[in-house]
Amino acid sequence: MEYTSRVPAPPLDGLIDDIYCLSGVPRHPRLNVPPMPSAHLFITMGGPVRLYDADPDVPPMVLEDGWFMGMRTRRFMIEFPSPARMVGVHFKPWGLSPFVDLPSIELRDRCVPVDGVWGRSVDRIRGRIAAVKTVGEALQVLEDELRSRLVAAPSRGLHLVAQTAGCVEAAWGNVSIGALTKEAGASGNQLAAQFKFHTGLGPKRVARIYRFARLILSIDARRQVDWSGLADSAGFFDQAHFAKEFKEFTGLTPTAYVALRRRHPADKGFPPDNGPMPAE
Known part of the structure; x- marks a missing residue:
């Protein structure tokens, strides 16, 4: 599976580590992921992605279309479809906050659908990504969307x-x-x-x-x-x-x-x- 990424242009680079695309047949369909200093945005362009929490009381999740994931305090397992294609964002720990109108603590160890945060927008975003021909163009679509969503006046603190x-x-x-x-x-x-x-x-x-x-x-x-x-x-x-x-x-x-x-x-x-x- 190929990982292609880039750091977005300012001012997004102060909030985001990279915007990336995953594509191809995964060598390891399931990966264990420890807590790392990132919040996430996933936009799936193929089959669903499945998440399994280290806490056995948390039911598995099937991620289709688009999802936000807040900072993690415990590891999880991610299972990719084959072949896989998705675009995503690694936000810095504080970087998701200016793009979502809710406290980040409500996203800790949780995933929420993009449409639950940005209204009915994920189909439009996926349609724009599907219409382009190159990975670079797909990353630009997502970067443009993020730039349009960045609030002009950051919230207090x-x-x-x-x-x-x-x-x-x-x-x-x-x-x-x-x-x-x-x-x-x-x-x-x-x-x-x-x-x-x-x-x-x-x-x-x-x-x-x-x-x-x-x-x-x-x-x-x-x-x-x-x-x-x-x-x-x-x-x-x-x-x-x-x-x-x-x-x-x-x-x-x-x-x-x-x-x-x-x-x-x-x-x-x-x-x-x-x-x-x-x-x-």
Whole structure:
């Protein structure tokens, strides 16, 4: 399956990591996806995509047409059709907020249909994408739609969250929340409330997810892994804390994760990071 992406032009680049297209026959139809520092928009152009939550009490979801997904606090499994074709958006943790007229906390660990947020629009968007001939044109259709949806006056607190969360992003989560709160000139409760409104999570949880993302991106399964060094550089205070968090995020021990990566090396360019992993 081919992954093609690009970073949108300003000002969208301050809200979005990339706009992408997935197409082709998936090498691994099912992927386990740990919590990563992104909210999502999916527009399906082929068969439905299925999602399975790590929480067994959450029923599986069949995603057709278009869906928003908020920030995740637990892993999920995604199952692609074969062949697959979809376009999507990886929003920064605060990046979805200016495009949807509801608190991001209502999207945490949830998916909602595009038409439930943007009115009856998904058929029009899918029709425009279907009418173009190239992947680049399809990405431009979605970028134009996002640009038209960007609110002129951001809601209260977004600038504060974007600035503070941007510091968390730059430090890959290895940053003092107390120092960030002081720098922001807000109380801890005020900052937490604004983070939850605009990202769906508190600043500590966002930092935790960035810290894990840095760790998972640092692992090279082709070589001997220095777990102690990786854990220390990512800001974990001891090995027990590191092992517990790794198992919570991936469902695997560090040793089992590396063994899986060695059996199934990531395709070049897909996934775009080391987070999604084959579900065996």
